[in-house]
Amino acid sequence: MTANGWFQIFFFFALVMVCAKPLGLYMARVFEHERTRADVIFRPIERLIYRLTGIEETHEMAWTEYAVVMLLFSLVTLLATYAVERLQQLLPLNPQHLGAVAPDLALNTAASFTTNTNWQSYVPETTMSYLTQMLTLAYHNFFSAAAGMALAVALIRGISRRESKTLGNFWVDTTRASLWVLLPGCLIYSMLLISQGVVQNLRPYDQAKLVQSQTATVTGADGKTVTQTITTQSIAQGPVASQEAIKMLGTNGGGFFNANSAHPFENPTPLSNLMQMFSIFVIPAGLTVTLGRMTRAPKHGWAVFAAMAALFLVGVFVAYYAEAQSNPLLHSVDQRASLTQAGGNMEGKEVRFGVVNSALFATVTTDASCGAVNSTHDSFMPLGGLVPMVNIMLGEVIFGGVGAGLYGMLIFVVLAVFIAGLMVGRTPEYLGKKIESYDVKMAMLYVLIFPLSILGFSAVALMMPNLGLSSLANTGPHGLSEILYAYTSATGNNGSAFAGLNANTHWYNLSLTAAMLIGRFLMIVPMLAIAGSLAKKKLVPPSLGTFPVHTPLFTVLLVGVVVIVGALTFFPALSLGPVLEHLMMHAGKSF
Amino acid sequence: MRRNLITAVLYTVVTTVLFGLVYPFVVTGLAQVLFHDKANGQLIYKNGELVGSRIIGQSFMAPQYFHSRPSLAGNGYDAANSGGSNLGPTNKKLVDRVAGDVATLQIDHPGVAVPIDLVTSSGSGLDPHITPAGAEFQVARVARERHLSEDAVQRLVLQHTEGRQLGFLGEPRVNVLLLNMDLDEMAPPK
Numbered sequence: 001m002t003a004n005g006w007f008q009i010f011f012f013f014a015l016v017m018v019c020a021k022p023l024g025l026y027m028a029r030v031f032e033h034e035r036t037r038a039d040v041i042f043r044p045i046e047r048l049i050y051r052l053t054g055i056e057e058t059h060e061m062a063w064t065e066y067a068v069v070m071l072l073f074s075l076v077t078l079l080a081t082y083a084v085e086r087l088q089q090l091l092p093l094n095p096q097h098l099g100a101v102a103p104d105l106a107l108n109t110a111a112s113f114t115t116n117t118n119w120q121s122y123v124p125e126t127t128m129s130y131l132t133q134m135l136t137l138a139y140h141n142f143f144s145a146a147a148g149m150a151l152a153v154a155l156i157r158g159i160s161r162r163e164s165k166t167l168g169n170f171w172v173d174t175t176r177a178s179l180w181v182l183l184p185g186c187l188i189y190s191m192l193l194i195s196q197g198v199v200q201n202l203r204p205y206d207q208a209k210l211v212q213s214q215t216a217t218v219t220g221a222d223g224k225t226v227t228q229t230i231t232t233q234s235i236a237q238g239p240v241a242s243q244e245a246i247k248m249l250g251t252n253g254g255g256f257f258n259a260n261s262a263h264p265f266e267n268p269t270p271l272s273n274l275m276q277m278f279s280i281f282v283i284p285a286g287l288t289v290t291l292g293r294m295t296r297a298p299k300h301g302w303a304v305f306a307a308m309a310a311l312f313l314v315g316v317f318v319a320y321y322a323e324a325q326s327n328p329l330l331h332s333v334d335q336r337a338s339l340t341q342a343g344g345n346m347e348g349k350e351v352r353f354g355v356v357n358s359a360l361f362a363t364v365t366t367d368a369s370c371g372a373v374n375s376t377h378d379s380f381m382p383l384g385g386l387v388p389m390v391n392i393m394l395g396e397v398i399f400g401g402v403g404a405g406l407y408g409m410l411i412f413v414v415l416a417v418f419i420a421g422l423m424v425g426r427t428p429e430y431l432g433k434k435i436e437s438y439d440v441k442m443a444m445l446y447v448l449i450f451p452l453s454i455l456g457f458s459a460v461a462l463m464m465p466n467l468g469l470s471s472l473a474n475t476g477p478h479g480l481s482e483i484l485y486a487y488t489s490a491t492g493n494n495g496s497a498f499a500g501l502n503a504n505t506h507w508y509n510l511s512l513t514a515a516m517l518i519g520r521f522l523m524i525v526p527m528l529a530i531a532g533s534l535a536k537k538k539l540v541p542p543s544l545g546t547f548p549v550h551t552p553l554f555t556v557l558l559v560g561v562v563v564i565v566g567a568l569t570f571f572p573a574l575s576l577g578p579v580l581e582h583l584m585m586h587a588g589k590s591f
Numbered sequence: 592m593r594r595n596l597i598t599a600v601l602y603t604v605v606t607t608v609l610f611g612l613v614y615p616f617v618v619t620g621l622a623q624v625l626f627h628d629k630a631n632g633q634l635i636y637k638n639g640e641l642v643g644s645r646i647i648g649q650s651f652m653a654p655q656y657f658h659s660r661p662s663l664a665g666n667g668y669d670a671a672n673s674g675g676s677n678l679g680p681t682n683k684k685l686v687d688r689v690a691g692d693v694a695t696l697q698i699d700h701p702g703v704a705v706p707i708d709l710v711t712s713s714g715s716g717l718d719p720h721i722t723p724a725g726a727e728f729q730v731a732r733v734a735r736e737r738h739l740s741e742d743a744v745q746r747l748v749l750q751h752t753e754g755r756q757l758g759f760l761g762e763p764r765v766n767v768l769l770l771n772m773d774l775d776e777m778a779p780p781k
Contacts (some may be wrong), residue, residue, distance in 0.1 A: 007759060045609075053601040054594075056716040067594070072599040080603055125671050135611040142610045171602065178606070183614065190618045192624070195655035200622035200630045205671055208634075208643040211772060214650040216666035234671040235644055237632060242618040259664075259673035262714035264646040265632060272759025329686045332693045334704040334724070341724035342762045347685060348675045351660075354762035376714045378677040379685075431638055478679035500677030581681055591681045 001324045002337055005356035007175065009316055012360065013309075016281045020305070023164060023282060024289020030180040031153045031173060032294065037551065042179040044422050049175055060166035066154055067525055069170045070147060074114050074412040074521070077143065081136040082111040085128075094129035095204035101127060108509040113140035115520035116148060116401055118247070118254030118495035119512060121504040123235040125257055130202060136523075138243040138252060142186075144176040145250030148403030151524060153177075153289060153294075155407045158531030159431055162539045167531055167582045181283070182249060190245040192275060192360025197268035208233045240265055244367065251401040253371030253495045261361070261374040262350055268324050273357055273374060280370045283397035287406045292508040295431055299550035304409060307558040309397040312367050315387050318360040319552050322384035327448040329590055348379030357386060362496075366391035369401030369491045373494025378474070378498040382582035385498070386574065387486055393574075394566040395450060403492065413549070414530065416561045420547040432539040436442050439533055442526040451528075451569040453491040453518045458573070459512055467507040473500025476591030481577035491519035601728050619729075635772075643773075648719040650684055654699075655736040655780055657721070657729050659767045661692060664716025675714040699732045720764035723752050737778045747773060 027038020029036050050057055061069065085106040087341070101109065105122055112119040113136070128137065150173035157167050169310050194200050213231040242255045242298070244266055247254060258457070261267040261276055285305065324344040326335035336342035342354030349358045358375035365372050366388035377388050391398060397409040414430060418440050421428025428435040461468030461483050472479045478498075485498040490512040503512060547552060584591075622630035633645040643649055648659050650668045665672035677687035694709040697703065706724040726748045734744040751770040755761050 004755070004759060011759070049602075049605055049609075052600055052605050055598060055602070065595075069595050069599070072595055073602065074645045076596075076599045076603050080607070123672060123674070125673065134615045135607060138605055138615065139611040143606065171598070175606075178610065183610070186614070186620070191621065194618075194622045194630050196631045198635060199632045200619050200626075201632075202619060203628045206632065206634060206641060208641045208647055210640055211768065211775070212649070212651050212656055213669060214652060218666065221693075228666070230666060233643060233647070233649060233668065235632060235634075235647060236671045236773055237671075239615045239619055241622065241630075242615040257668075257673050259675065259714075259715035259717070262675070263673050264648075264715065264717055264719060265642075268646050270756040274760060327680050330679065330689050330707075330710075332697065332704055333689065333707050333710055335707045338724065340727060340763065341706050341708065341722035343707060345680065346707045347678065347680070349711075350713050350715060350718050351708055351722055351725075352718075352761050355760060374714065376677050377674040378679060379675065381680050385679075473677050474679040474682050476681060478681060481679075488644045498677070499675075500679070543611065581679070585681045588688050590681050 001320055002356070008356055009360055010322070012277055013276055013312070016285050019282050020285040021289050023286035024301070025293055027181060027286055028290045028293035030146040030176050031290070036180065037268055038180055038184065046175055046179055050571045055170070055171045057172055059169055061169055062165050063154070063167055066167050066170050067528045070151070071521065073147070078110045078114040081113060081140065082106050083247070084136045085109060088129045091129070091131050093131035093134070093202065094158050095202070096129070098127060098129050104506050107503060108513045111513045111516050112495065113137050113254060114144060115493050115516045116144035116250070116252060116369060117424065117490060118252045118514045119490055119497065119516065120159070120254055120495070121509055121512070123258040124255060130238050133243060133256060134239055138246055141243065141250045141252040141254070142178050142245040143174065145246070145252065145402045146174045146182060148401055149177040149181070149287070150174045150403070151528070152403035152406040153313050155410055155527060155531040156291055156294045158534040159336040159433065161535045162537070163278055164535045167535060179342045183244060185249050186242070186245040189249060189275070189279060192240040193241045193244055193272055196262070196272035198241040198244055198272065199237055199265045200239055201237055202239060203237045205237055206235040206255070208235055230464060239330040247372060248276045248370065249283065251280055251284065251368045251370040253365065253373065256585050261372045262376070267374055270352055270357065273353055273361065277361055277364045277370065280364050280368045280372070283402045284405045287403065291406060297431055297550060300431065303550045303555050304413065304558070306552070306555045307562070308398050308409065310555070310559055311394070311562065312363065313395070314396070315367065315391055316360055316363040317408050319384050319387040320356055322381040323355040323359040324383060327585060328588065341526065345384065348376030350375065362388050363391065365496055367398035367400070368398070369404055369492060369494050371489065373496050375494060376499060377485070377496055378500045382578045382585060385481060386578040388496060389481070389488055389574070389578065390522050390566065390570070392488045392494045393454070393570045394562055396492050396494060397562060404493065411446045411527060411530070412558060412565070414439060415447070416547065416558045417547055419561060422555060424545060424547070426545040429540055429542070431549065432542065433534050433537045434540055439530050442529045442533070445522050445526040447565060449518065449522050450491060453515050454484070454487045455573065457487040457515050461487070461507070461511070464507070467505070470500040471505055471508060473502070474591070476579040478591065479575050481581065484573055484577055487515050490515035493519050498526055522554065602640070642761060643768055645766070645769060646719050648717050651771055654732060654769045657726060657733060657767050658709065660718050660721060661710065661712040662716040663712045668717060670717055673715045673717055675716060676712045688700045700728065703728070719766050719768060721767055723748070723763050723765055726752070726770070733774070737774070739778055743777070747777065
């Protein structure tokens with residue numbers, strides 16, 4: 001670990017902190033329909049959308065209608081994506097003449113992008129046409145994120161409204177999130193990315209004549225190895241920057257290329273890398289300010305922010321520490337940091353990022369439900385790989401996905417005030433609302449569905465040598481980690497992977513599809529039920545027995561609840577995966 | 592329910608046009624006008640022939656060139672098939688691969704510890720860079736093979752060494768393709 005490394009980490013976080021407040025206040029204005037400077041441009045477009053689609057702007061929805069409309073919209077977009085994938089060979093903007101995507105893979109991908117997961121069982125360069133990426137995958141990047149923000153705003157309204165049956169209008173919230181926040185952000189951001197070298201074109205792949213031709217040994221169809229001379233390099237192109245911008249800003253994470261943000265055309269410079277990490281965190285961080293503003297309790301927003309910040313800093317410390325270590329199994333190599341190299345564990349990492357920006361990116365992308373990667377998590381040190389996995393297992397509430405992170409954290413807030421209420425023996429209250437048995441039941445449902453899916457699917461996969469284990473790239477404890485990470489990532493709607501696992505099989509495509517749908521929709525419904533229940537309640541004036549939710553004590557309790565729920569649930573599985581691997585590695589054992 | 596379904600279909604169509612077509616085409620148009628070179632991948636032409644991209648690595652294995660890092664993209668540096676090894680730190684395949692590469696590199700430099708980036712593969716398999724330590728390690732071999740003085744090669748490496756961006760971001764690095772092309776200019780291969 002170096003001083004410069006820590007400086008880069010703190011610089012990044014300071015940037016997020018500075019921008020969270022103005023953005024958060026702006027988003028509060030957008031969702032409360034107050035005037036903003038952007039109205040001149042977006043208000044006419046908004047009206048046009050409502051007119052073309054027959055949406056009544058003033059119609060208010062109860063939580064049940066809000067949920068039904070959200071589910072219908074997700075279903076329609078999922079089917080549309082499936083159709084485009086299956087028909088892409090007949091559609092334009094396919095310069096590489098890529099064929100139809102196989103049915104199970106197309107379903108997996110459609111579900112993956114609809115749920116804001118962006119799990120990718122495919123190699124984009126050889127699977128998805130430019131049209132498929134623009135029209136469906138990047139589209140989902142906008143609207144799964146906008147829907148997430150709408151859902152978070154619905155929950156905030158549930159907290160702040162009194163004796164109300166409704167939570168707002170899903171269409172209006174989604175439209176305002178995408179027009180006022182995501183679209184202008186992406187227009188500016190994609191230009192900044194292009195200025196750093198992210199490509200944006202519709203050219204067919206370029207064929208370059210290599211400066212030095214290379215030889216490669218290839219196994220032919222008859223099983224014999226032959227030596228081939230390769231004289232050209234095929235360079236994949238595409239409309240990358242426009243998709244990259246929303247991939248990060250919407251915490252989606254699905255790469256235009258297989259290597260995702262490690263690819264020089266997706267993330268060419270350290271500055272573009274800083275922009276990408278910043279754009280993952282800025283909206284989720286801003287939403288804590290939106291929460292404070294819309295509930296008229298700004299200090300509560302900051303107390304939630306503080307809990308997230310504390311968990312982030314612990315994660316990044318462990319990840320950076322682990323990745324800066326030398327791998328004791330490699331000999332006669334120089335792994336120390338010096339003036340001429342960053343050192344540390346460089347397998348799966350790019351030289352321009354080194355260990356610090358790789359560890360930081362991995363922490364950020366899994367704190368949020370982004371899942372973009374600028375290095376391969378599978379090749380991280382055991383404890384370095386533990387951090388991303390734990391971040392997702394804690395529910396991606398450390399800033400979290402746009403919207404999803406905030407509503408996830410608010411579920412833990414409900415549990416925290418409930419536990420505080422139990423400790424002092426009074427009915428728990430949250431910002432003037434009594435938390436009653438129905439709310440706690442729904443919160444527990446939200447908390448329990450998550451590990452049930454992760455551990456259940458992992459256990460099944462581990463018991464099936466031909467379907468589950470045959471896809472592994474690594475054996476020993478690392479193999480367990482690969483499977484556990486896959487279902488954690490899918491259920492958590494993250495999308496990053498221990499990518500050695502070959503997930504493009506019928507079993508993994510279908511079981512991961514199920515995990516992604518469960519992790520998104522089965523968790524949203526109880527969350528909206530809580531929002532609906534809170535909105536109906538009367539306001540109780542604070543009394544001496546009220547547990548204040550804006551103090552450091554509250555922050556500590558909230559962090560405690562998040563960690564204890566996650567640790568109790570997942571510790572046994574983690575101890576057999578990354579923890580065991582760490583101990584074995586230091587005992588000099590390889591697999 | 593029926594009405595909501597119709598709204599959902601209409602909403603999907605209208606927003607797809609705006610966000611799935613208009614937005615990427617506007618960005619493409621602006622990019623092609625404002626950043627023509629960068630938006631097209633910073634391609635390098637030599638005598639009218641495309642020889643690569645300034646930010647995509649190529650494989651170099653001959654002794655008279657600076658070697659790139661090992662690559663697991665396709666058959667190595669396949670820019671239409673990016674990816675890493677995904678081998679875990681305790682994987683025997685990784686340990687053996689590194690040991691093999693170290694042995695090869697140490698033929699020219701007996702007993703010298705090899706900088707870690709030269710024997711590890713990048714996540715993209717297209718890493719255009721090696722560390723200054725990785726370049727330094729290879730100077731003596733390249734100078735000998737090209738019949739150049741070590742000083743001259745060293746100077747060329749220094750010219751191609753990029754510091755941290757804005758003085759503090761990222762890590763120092765050397766672009767292998769650009770370095771090797773300049774090397775060819777300086778002392779053409781026989």
